[in-house]
Amino acid sequence: MFKHLFKLIWKKKKSNFLMMLEIFISFLILFAVWSLSFYNYRNYSKPSGIDHENVWAAFIDFNTESDSLKTIYRDLIRQKIKTFPEIEAFSFSSSNLPYSFSSSNNVINYKNNSTLTEMMNVDPTYPDVLKMPLSEGRWFTEADKVNKIRPVIITQYLKEKLFGNENALGKIIGKDDGRRQVVGVIGHFKFENDFQPESACLIQPLEAWNSEMLIRVKPGTSVETEAKLSKELVQLGKDWSVEIQHLENMKANKNRIIWIPILILLIVCGFLIFNVTLGLFGVLFQTISRRKQEIGVRRAIGATQSNILWHFVGETTVITSFGVILGLFFAVQFPILNVFDIEALVYVTGIVLAVLSIYILVIVCALLPSKQASEIYPAVALRED
Structure with missing residues (x-):
């Protein structure tokens, strides 16, 4: 046939x-x-590894290039935000917030392995804002900042690229003044959009020049609170500008x-x-x-x-x-x-x-x-x- x-x-x-x-x-x-x-x-x-609901992103321009002044201004903002009962947690961050259009990356090395990695600088309260669980280790604290070697959190993807099946905790990555010690590992962390594949990301303690913020508010917080917060933050300094966006809307825009x-x-x-x-x-x-x-x-x-x-x-x-x-x-x-x-x-x-x-x-x-x-x-x- x-x-x-x-x-x-x-x-x-x-x-x-x-x-x-x-x-x-x-x-x-x-x-x-x-x-x-x-x-x-x-x-x-x-899973994205973060809880974006009821989280605001505050983009703050201090109108100064002085790192010492920015440090003082951040302390003023922290004190002001603590007076708002609607705010559950907050953290300063580098400009590459989750679902933002900003990116900052560098090549991270360990022995013969190297990977292009997204670099984020944040406060120790960062996981409280985004409710980020760790699969291994712990989050860095304020006390860790005095160490000569900076403590960092890495994603599971970066761990596999650098260390394979080895235990990553305690390992030193980078060279010379850029040395960092891994203290924790995140299982999943999709910071760009919902369609993002597993990627390399490294989270480290805040730098002097960082001024953006993530703010977790209580469910049902009104827009009046948002307007009041923006107004009072602007009044703290001369010629400051503050823009508040909802992380949920930022995520929808990136997904679109x-x-x-x-x-x-x-x-x-x-x-x-x-x-x-x-x-x-x-x-x-x-x-x-x-x-x-x-x-x-x-x-x-x-x-x-x-x-x-x-x-x-x-x-x-x-x-x-x-x-x-x-x-x-x-x-x-x-x-x-x-x-x-x-x-x-x-x-x-x-x-x-x-x-x-x-x-x-x-x-x-x-x-x-x-x-x-x-x-x-x-x-x-x-x-x-």
Whole structure:
């Protein structure tokens, strides 16, 4: 049977090649869509490691370049904030707050390993504001600041990059004046958006020049409290400026930057697949309409409706397999070459889902024309031809 199918396919190789090319292009599109969708779904489903609800971000400009004055101003702000009963916890931070559009990174070294790492400077109260649990070790305290070697918290991803399966606690990273000692490890910390993959981040004690803040307020705190806080902070210094944003809104804005392009891509790919589906549908109808004499002869010598139906479905499936095999050749290069530094599982899942999708798509397109072909009476088919 397969030998007969291959003969028929080869006899119409020109039209079948065009169909195979459509299948190949459709497979690559579906592979890209499924891989991207699975990659972002996996990232989205992982915990962020922070609680952003009821947290405000305060962007403060002290209008001075003096680090000593900034230290004094921060103390004034701390005293003022403590007078607000609505505020549960607060922490000064570097400008690269979670879900902000600011970034600060550096290469962190340990022996022969090095990783580009996001660097955050914060108060010891930082985990109280974001409710960040540690998977190992402890958080640094005010007492740790007097140590010559700075205590730091690292993410699990950075730990694996630098130390592998070794215990990270107590290890010294960096060189010379940039030496740091790991005192704690965070399991998950998505500080950019919900679709962020596991990444390298290092959190260390506050620097003299940092002036941004994170503030946790009690649930139900009104906008009047926000306006009052902003007004009183501005009055503490000369020509200060204070802008307060809600971390929840900042997170929504960063997520929107990711999911809107993805949605547009899915719509475009869906439109392309729809057009390919219509093309396949039309090609199959045209092919079968030109083969009525062949169908009539097969019915006349005893072929049943079921035989005709599955013959055309099988023929279409074989042609599809050629296109899929060609697509697989290109698709498997992605996990082999580790393209975009993404886990092989993402690409393998994309390949499997693309294969299943393309076969389902083609079989659905082939069923109606094949069913109509199987219902042709021999006498009608032979008389028309």
